[in-house]
Amino acid sequence: MSAVSDFPDWGDPxxxxxxxxxxxxxxxxxxxxxxxxxxxxxxxxxxxxxDTMFETVVIFTAGIAIIGILRRYGPKDxxxxxxxxxxxxxxxxxETTCRLMIPIIQLFALYVVAHGHHSPGGGFQxxxxxxxxxxxxxxxxxxxxxxxxxxESRILKLAGTGIFIYAGFGFLCLLLGSNxxxxxxxHKVMGVTPIEARSHSMLGVEIGVAFTVTAIMFSxxxxxxxxxxxKEGL
Amino acid sequence: xxxxxPALILIPPFLVAILVALVGFRYQKVCFPLTVLxxxxxxxxxxxxxxxxxEGGTIRYFIAGWAPPFGIEFRIDGLNxxxxxxxxxxxxxxxxxxxxRVPAENPDKVSQYYTLFLLLITGLLGMVITGDAFNLYVMxxxxxxxxxxxxxxxxxxATLAAYKYVIMGTIGASFYLLGVGYLxxxxxxxxxxxxxxxxxxxxxxxxPAVLVAFIMITVGVWIKxxxxxxxxxxxxxxxxxxxxxxxxxxxxxxxxxxxxxxRLTLTVFGVEYTFIQLEWSNIVVWMSVLxxxxxxxxxxxxxxxxxxxxxxxxxxxxYMVGGVWLADETGMIGAIYHIIADAFxxxxxxxxxxxxxxxxxxxDLSAMDGQFKKMPLTLVGFLVGAFSxxxxxxxxxxxxxxxxxxxxxxxxxxxxxxxxxxxxLINAVLFFRMIEIAYFGVKPAEGHDxxxxxxxxxxxxxxxxSMLIPLLITAAILLLIGIFNKDLVAIIxxxxxxxxxxxxxx
Numbered sequence: 001m002s003a004v005s006d007f008p009d010w011g012d013p014x015x016x017x018x019x020x021x022x023x024x025x026x027x028x029x030x031x032x033x034x035x036x037x038x039x040x041x042x043x044x045x046x047x048x049x050x051d052t053m054f055e056t057v058v059i060f061t062a063g064i065a066i067i068g069i070l071r072r073y074g075p076k077d078x079x080x081x082x083x084x085x086x087x088x089x090x091x092x093x094x095e096t097t098c099r100l101m102i103p104i105i106q107l108f109a110l111y112v113v114a115h116g117h118h119s120p121g122g123g124f125q126x127x128x129x130x131x132x133x134x135x136x137x138x139x140x141x142x143x144x145x146x147x148x149x150x151x152e153s154r155i156l157k158l159a160g161t162g163i164f165i166y167a168g169f170g171f172l173c174l175l176l177g178s179n180x181x182x183x184x185x186x187h188k189v190m191g192v193t194p195i196e197a198r199s200h201s202m203l204g205v206e207i208g209v210a211f212t213v214t215a216i217m218f219s220x221x222x223x224x225x226x227x228x229x230x231k232e233g234l
Numbered sequence: 235x236x237x238x239x240p241a242l243i244l245i246p247p248f249l250v251a252i253l254v255a256l257v258g259f260r261y262q263k264v265c266f267p268l269t270v271l272x273x274x275x276x277x278x279x280x281x282x283x284x285x286x287x288x289e290g291g292t293i294r295y296f297i298a299g300w301a302p303p304f305g306i307e308f309r310i311d312g313l314n315x316x317x318x319x320x321x322x323x324x325x326x327x328x329x330x331x332x333x334x335r336v337p338a339e340n341p342d343k344v345s346q347y348y349t350l351f352l353l354l355i356t357g358l359l360g361m362v363i364t365g366d367a368f369n370l371y372v373m374x375x376x377x378x379x380x381x382x383x384x385x386x387x388x389x390x391x392a393t394l395a396a397y398k399y400v401i402m403g404t405i406g407a408s409f410y411l412l413g414v415g416y417l418x419x420x421x422x423x424x425x426x427x428x429x430x431x432x433x434x435x436x437x438x439x440x441x442p443a444v445l446v447a448f449i450m451i452t453v454g455v456w457i458k459x460x461x462x463x464x465x466x467x468x469x470x471x472x473x474x475x476x477x478x479x480x481x482x483x484x485x486x487x488x489x490x491x492x493x494x495x496x497r498l499t500l501t502v503f504g505v506e507y508t509f510i511q512l513e514w515s516n517i518v519v520w521m522s523v524l525x526x527x528x529x530x531x532x533x534x535x536x537x538x539x540x541x542x543x544x545x546x547x548x549x550x551x552x553y554m555v556g557g558v559w560l561a562d563e564t565g566m567i568g569a570i571y572h573i574i575a576d577a578f579x580x581x582x583x584x585x586x587x588x589x590x591x592x593x594x595x596x597x598d599l600s601a602m603d604g605q606f607k608k609m610p611l612t613l614v615g616f617l618v619g620a621f622s623x624x625x626x627x628x629x630x631x632x633x634x635x636x637x638x639x640x641x642x643x644x645x646x647x648x649x650x651x652x653x654x655x656x657x658x659l660i661n662a663v664l665f666f667r668m669i670e671i672a673y674f675g676v677k678p679a680e681g682h683d684x685x686x687x688x689x690x691x692x693x694x695x696x697x698x699x700s701m702l703i704p705l706l707i708t709a710a711i712l713l714l715i716g717i718f719n720k721d722l723v724a725i726i727x728x729x730x731x732x733x734x735x736x737x738x739x740x
Contacts, residue, residue: 065383
């Protein structure tokens, strides 16, 4: 409590966090240095891209941990009796709505990923929306239907590929002779100016983040909903 | 490539972790060799970095080429480099040990296990080499999440223990994050060195917000390192986890958190603020005395071998926290030395506990019965670890305790010295009891039955090579650290002396 009285005023433009050269530098230099209009994305994916990479790893870890703890591999020949598997009669209204909604949701997710440069959005948000579309499918039909689109092995591949895209950008910079994650050096491969290379690479890593988040979202849902057996869902 | 060595510490385990997750799902056999290779690469990078630090002083590595405070930097000095070498080599040894144990304990989930294992090492190494307060939190989360999962993959009781750890660990991490947030509000920066500069330039040391930040960060880190009143999560988690998990978590997690505490007190808040302005040294040293005594006495009451070792870790944490807060240069050197020594001795005894559990399937001390006859080499490895924990020269434990005691005497904290000595005596009691059982058996009185059974399995059966070799290497390292303590202390002194911590009696 005593600490709160010591804080700068709410919204004070001269508070240390606002007036220090860090924020000032971000505000004035972001566009010239990276040619990304959305400052938040630039800070997230470039200035502090290393943090973001490991935030993605945190999500990946959560997914792997859930699989590691919950996933149970029942005997292969054991078939769950038919009456125990809760088969839903396909409901016309739900079915049609989902059929209409899911493509739109997925398109919107792609838009959010791609448009992170200009407006709020980016890999994490887009990935969550994309993952939600699969969960909607699993809820509307059953888990098996969704599994047909994203079976477990594909989930792991997707999630791993996502981080590989991110880390690959970083590692490529290192191989080309610059520091880890220093996208500017990628202009040698991309055929654009170093500043634009930064901008393009940010889009690349956002896509990587989106891959991982999508896969892990659905993986956590399906493991939790099916008690780790991946047979029947809610 | 050599100037990239700081980044190369982290990259091999990180990339291979993902590779293992991708490929290992189908081809389980590749997980183990990939893991060992990547960690070996990391060890090499750490050693190269250490050499560079010894030659040329602090290394600064700007990730993405942005100079701090805009970007994140690795800032590696003598302390970081030493701890990083320790972390990566302990990881490598535990990985070699895991060869047979992981498929035995988690047959379906080998690839997930190794992914988490490598990510844990990545997180710990990231915490050690970073120079950014928020990045430290991110790495803390990576390390914490993986360790929860590594514990929960054990048998039934492990899940409950891991749940307790999740709750406590999350509270600790949140405290840390809040503290960093307060610091950001007051300084506007996240880089550790930059925060210190701003605190000094604007004379913010009297500010209550900075005080609250200091308390929150310290308490958060204390929870994570299981400092005595906040230790409740540790014993069960480490006792019931899969043996490989406890062999990697036991030595590393608490030690790395102690490194974080030293880094934050010395670099972010500075010596004058922590030790002179706040005047809390006395209280914290008394708390560490309590921690040492409580840990040792609880260990005395245990019959489960791994639980006993877990309580010893709590006592050791008390040593190191006390050593730091003695506010004495020798004490600080002792604490840093003890981080390295303790990582290896804990690894040594936990590896032995794992081997014993694998051999006999028993958790309690009776598993030691007659083991000297059966696996003499393994026991030799264990003896070195045990002697080091007791503090018998020329093992590493003797020298670190020597410096800690000297620091205690210099700064006039005799209660700390006495607690250390009592705890060493208790360690002696604990380990000689085990040695006695290993030599003479549990019940020498029951002549008939006992003879019969010992005839039955008196043949030598050493632990398999993949388990024995890391144990013996660890034992050798303990002796080497002990014998070459002068060189090690020289590196640590180079790091500590610029901070001008008071030395000698006051």
